[in-house]
Amino acid sequence: GQQVMQIPQYQHVQEGEDFTTYCNSSTTLSNIQWYKQRPGGHPVFLIQLVKSGEVKKQKRLTFQFGEAKKNSSLHITATQTTDVGTYFCAGYSKAAGNKLTFGGGTRVLVKP
């Protein structure tokens, strides 16, 4: 079945530094979505990418969808303490119908 993997599982970042989290799917995706879950909260939608090679930015966050539509990345520049949380990617594939599969998440801890 469809599998979505994320690395790294944990990311310790010094405040002000950049980091990237990666998402890889075992199958071609129709789209990829990114979510953020703050400690004690529930996942909240950040962005969706649909086109091959698509790049979208939200302030300090840059999201990329791979050319083969099987991988994606989230890059955060100048990390702030407000970036603490777990970032999940999730995707639909045509083969899996309406099944939304999440990656394992990257838990981000920021050192002030």
Place this chain on the structure above:
Amino acid sequence: DVKVTQSSRYLVKRTGEKVFLECVQDMDHENMFWYRQDPGLGLRLIYFSYDVKMKEKGDIPEGYSVSREKKERFSLILESASTNQTSMYLCASSTPQGITEAFFGQGTRLTVV
């Protein structure tokens, strides 16, 4: 303001009990999902439904069943609760094939003792 509401924030049940987790959405979404979240394992899909009375198994359906009698309501049932089902359960809803994002409920932390 769109909402996905889960019936309980915290639940404590005994081993062997039948447990019902309820989820209601007010967005007229076709898709509804039940996930469980455990440390280090991310969000694992238990069951999902793409229409009333329709359901499909996710990645970890064993020990669970679901019911969707009305479009707005999706119930997760633990037929005989076991301690390994202690977890955070998250319900979500969306339009088909991710036309829009998934909206999550606040989660139910279930402890089986």
